[in-house]
Amino acid sequence: MKTSAAHGAPRDHYFVPQPSLYPVILSGGMFLLALGFIQSINGFLLGRWVMLGGFAVILYVLFGWFGKVIGESQSGAYRDWEDRSFRYGMIWFIATEVMFFAAFFGALFYVRIISVPVLGGMAETHGTSLWPDFSGTWPTSGPKGTPFTPMGAWGIPALNTALLLSSGATVTWAHWALLRGRRTQLNLGLAATILLGATFLGFQAWEYHHAYSELGLTMGAGVYGATFFMLTGFHGFHVTLGTVMLLVILLRCLSGHFTAERHFAFEGVAWYWHFVDVVWLILFVFVYWL
Template sequence: MSSATHGTTPYYFVPDASRHPVMAAIGLFFVIVGAGQWINGVEWGMYMLYFGMMWWLTVLYQWFKQAINESEGGLYGRKIDLSFRWSMTWFIFSEVMFFGAFFTALWWARSHSVPELGSLENALLWPDFKAAWPSLVAGATTSPAGIVEPFQTMGPFWLPTINTALLLTSGVTLTIAHHALQSGDRSKTIKFMWMTVLLGVTFLFVQGYEYVHAWNDLNLKMSSGMYGSTFYLLTGFHGFHVLVGMLMLLFITLRLQKGHFTKDRHFGFEGAAWYWHFVDVVWLGLYILVYWM
């Protein structure tokens, strides 16, 4: 949020009645119905899904544009700034719980479920079961019947390590951009923000190449036992969050080029930075628990 450009900033801003919430709900309705019909083989479900997505994205564009105009118009004071900060804090906390559930699923399967299935108590039910993690051959973990095809695990070298370096570097460039904005150096801020966005895009391309390699060369798929499902679940959701964070940083950079934000009022920038640093921390956990252990 930038400082007021004209007039007097109100103590607290009360927005006018808005159509955006109900319009966004209508778009999501089409998305959900279309997706449900599509996965059940109904051809028109795909078109309804696309229509709903376009509707929803159009509403979000209009909604965000209105909020930006209100901010640049000097309508957002200290109380709104605090509400935005608390909202972003609780949002990131919900994301911590989101990934915490998936990390817990990985830990529980590896430390409890697989060893328990390989215990003497279950030996009569699963005489051919081998309680090994991760699986290197068909049936080594959860498939004594041989329904899981042989696959190889994804190690840390070199693609995951390259991606780790990319994300850590992006955290540095983003921090430099933040300090530049705080000192009033807009050109330096924009330059390092574009570097951060480029690093995020490169991360996504490297992860896409990693998936192609895992699927075709290692035969590592979602059906590759608990290891395969947790691998794609954790890395896939993280990749989606990198995409969202990269888009946030991209839009913040475009706003910086238009002259938005000042060295004293720039929570839009800070909120996106918080989210990006959170994504970095989650990746470090993934890098250690998924690729090394």
């Protein structure tokens, strides 16, 4: 029979939290966010304020709900059963993220390897062509797309690759320090990882400005522009989320949370960060380099 450290009472079942209104409030915030977005794209001036209100509600829920979970964890409510459950949940979450990026990489593969060459070779295979002047080479904005200069691999993208690879090393250093009880190195490793992630995002913003202002590479630059910004933009969004999560973990470490035996929150965020690193390496090769 298990015993709850929080109350000293026997517990032989999975921890069940008290009923909460957070799921209902979160649903309302997501509804407001979606409603405001729909209003904005249809020209309603109130839409942006509705979106802002929905975003504020979501932030409120995130701080309150996650804070409650942290409190439960620190009180000793979570044991081996809950730890395994969290691990399975994080594994499945990362698996869904793998499928998410696989879908967009699949779209890039289809466009680049199949559809663009087929459209460019219609005159040879079918004796006619919808667009006689379309060569079907990559990168392309399509038969009637706007001209642009593709993003090179060995400028900011290569620098960002070095930054993310370095951040993978620093978060591993922090994990090693946590396992050995070296709190100073743990905090330094996490701070370095956060700094590297933030620097990556800063360079990506600079890259986007350069693409729009000097290269003519925009979301409207046909299929190349769409796939480029879809893949790099969503990856940047994941880096942003990972950086925020690492910041929360750092604040918890500074507060004395986690031990060498109990630290899944740290470990789950580290898994996520390594996933982000791997996705960037694939993206660098197939979007920037090849």
